[in-house]
Structure formats: structure tokens, C-alpha cells
Amino acid sequence: EIVLTQSPGTLSLSPGERATLSCRASQSVSSSYLAWYQQKPGQAPRLLIYGASSRATGIPDRFSGSGSGTDFTLTISRLEPEDFAVYYCQQYGSSPEYTFGQGTKLEIK
Amino acid sequence: QITLKESGPTLVKPTQTLTLTCTFSGFSLSTSGVGVGWIRQPPGKALEWLALIYWDDDKRYSPSLKSRLTITKDTSKNQVVLTMTNMDPVDTATYYCAHQSAGTTPGAFDIWGQGTMVTVSS
Numbered sequence: 001e002i003v004l005t006q007s008p009g010t011l012s013l014s015p016g017e018r019a020t021l022s023c024r025a026s027q028s029v030s031s032s033y034l035a036w037y038q039q040k041p042g043q044a045p046r047l048l049i050y051g052a053s054s055r056a057t058g059i060p061d062r063f064s065g066s067g068s069g070t071d072f073t074l075t076i077s078r079l080e081p082e083d084f085a086v087y088y089c090q091q092y093g094s095s096p097e098y099t100f101g102q103g104t105k106l107e108i109k
Numbered sequence: 110q111i112t113l114k115e116s117g118p119t120l121v122k123p124t125q126t127l128t129l130t131c132t133f134s135g136f137s138l139s140t141s142g143v144g145v146g147w148i149r150q151p152p153g154k155a156l157e158w159l160a161l162i163y164w165d166d167d168k169r170y171s172p173s174l175k176s177r178l179t180i181t182k183d184t185s186k187n188q189v190v191l192t193m194t195n196m197d198p199v200d201t202a203t204y205y206c207a208h209q210s211a212g213t214t215p216g217a218f219d220i221w222g223q224g225t226m227v228t229v230s231s
Contacts, residue, residue, distance in 0.1 A: 001172075033216035037156075044205055044221035045156065050214040057219075088156055092216030097169045098146070098158035 002027050004089050004101035012109040019076040021104045023089035028069050033092035036065055036074045039103075040085045048087075049074065076106075084108050111135035113145070113206050113222035120228050121196050127227060131189040131206030138164055138184050142211035145189040146218060147180065149202040157202075161209070162189055198229045 003026040013019055023034070031052040037045035047056040049065035052072060062077040076083055089101040117129035129147070136143060146161035160180040161169045170178050179192045189206060203226045207218035 035214075035217035037218075044224050045218075046221070047214065047217055047219045050217035050219070054214075056214060056217075090156075090158075090217065095169075096158065096171050096173075097161065098148075098216075100148075100156040100158065102155045 001096060002029065002091055002093055002099055004091060004099055006087075006089060006101035006104045008104060009102075010105045010107060012107050013079055014109045015079050015081055017079050019074075019079055019083070019106055021074040021076075021087055021106070023067075023072040023074070023101050025070045025072075025091060029072070029091045029093060031068045034065075034067070034072050035090045035092075036063075037088045037090065038083075038085045039088065045088060079106075081108075111208055111220045113208060113220060115204060115206050115222045115225040117204075117225055117227065119226060120230065122231050123197055123229060125196050127191075127193040127196050127200070129191045129193075129204055129206075129225065129227075131191070131222060133187050133189070133206075133208065136208065136210075138162075138182050138187070138189070140164055144209040144211075145182070146207050146209060147189075147191045147204060148207060148218070148221075149200075149204045150224075151199075151202040154202075159193075159204075160191060196229045200227070201229045202227060 007022045034052040036049040039045045053065045113133040144163040147159040162180045177194045203224040205224045208220040
């Protein structure tokens with residue numbers, strides 16, 4: 001079973017700063033099948049990035065994804081007030097087909 | 110425009126069976142590469158994938174819950190149904206259904222329902 005570990009657990013930054021979120025897999029993950037989601041309180045998750053680096057429809061270009069193998073990164077180049085939320089990485093592979101990380105909370109400093 | 114909406118009981122008793130329905134629009138579950146999955150989230154905790162059904166009726170389950178889950182589809186009604194047996198208070202969570210398309214966002218859930226909160230309590 002592939003386990004995804006996200007770090008840090010909480011990231012405190014100010015609007016305008018750059019955010020770097022990490023997702024580390026216990027085994028190699030196909031880059032084609034690594035996704036990132038944003039979730040705000042009381043809302044469903046929203047797909048940001050799929051295929052490790054492709055932005056989903058309507059996602060601003062300040063969001064970017066990178067990485068391969070076991071190490072993946074979500075970068076928000078310049079934080080906007082609406083970006084403060086919880087972020088999850090997710091992989092698709094062998095059983096279990098889908099696993100999520102435990103999340104990183106991005107909070108306003 | 111793709112939309113999904115979950116429906117089902119808000120409260121179930123321990124040992125009972127939970128039946129949730131995902132009603133969707135804007136796509137067909139008979140289209141090659143399309144799937145609908147179920148994901149849950151206990152209060153204040155992370156997301157957990159439960160099951161997924163593909164256009165060709167292929168079904169996949171979380172190994173840890175496989176013995177308790179059944180996923181089915183009714184293409185004519187645009188619905189996917191998830192049943193979970195032997196409910197326990199630890200199953201208290203918001204349950205989401207979500208769309209997946211291998212042709213556009215492979216391996217990722219691109220559109221989610223609003224979720225439905227299920228509480229397990231006697």
C-alpha cells in the first residue's frame with residue numbers, strides 16, 4: 001500500500017508570500033497519477049493539479065505542481081487571501097487504487 | 110456542466126446498513142473512461158477513498174473496507190449507489206461522490222458533489 005505523507009502539517013504565511021507544500025510517497029508513484037486538491041471549510045475538495053503538473057480547468061497559474069518518483073511539490077507563487085485552506089495530495093495506482101495524504105493546512109500568519 | 114449530488118440518511122444506528130445515492134448530470138456513465146467514486150471524510154480528518162465504478166461496470170474497493178462495501182450503477186437513471194454494511198460510530202463522516210475521466214484528468218477526481226453528512230449513533 002502506498003502511503004502519502006504531506007509536510008508540513010501546518011504552514012503559516014502571509015498574503016503575497018510563496019508557499020511550498022510537500023507530498024512524499026512510500027513507493028514510487030507514476031507522475032501521471034499524482035493530484036492535488038484544495039479544500040475550504042464546509043466545502044468539497046477542488047481539483048487543482050493532475051498528472052503531477054497539469055492545472056485543472058479554471059485554476060490560476062499561480063498554482064504549480066512538480067516532482068516525480070516519491071517526491072512531489074505544490075507551489076503557490078504568490079498567496080492570495082482565498083488560497084488559505086487545506087491541501088491534499090492523492091495518488092492513483094495499485095490496490096488501494098486511490099490514496100490521499102493527511103493534508104497540509106495553509107493558514108494566515 | 111457536470112454536477113453530482115449525494116443523498117441518503119443523515120443518521121444511522123450501529124450495525125445498520127447505509128445506502129447512499131449519487132445522482133449526476135452532464136455526463137454518461139456509459140462513456141468509455143468515465144468513473145464515479147465515493148470518498149469520505151470524518152469530521153476534522155483527512156479524505157479516504159472508498160470505492161469506484163467504471164463505465165464498463167468494473168468495480169474497485171478500498172481493501173480495508175471491501176467486505177462491507179457494494180457499489181452499483183444505474184446508467185438509465187444517472188445514479189451510482191454505495192452500500193456499507195455494519196455501520197459503526199467510526200464511520201461518521203461526510204460522504205462525497207466524485208467524477209473521474211481517464212481521458213481528461215486521469216487518476217483524479219475533477220468534479221465533486223457537495224457531500225452528505227452521515228452520523229452513526231444509537
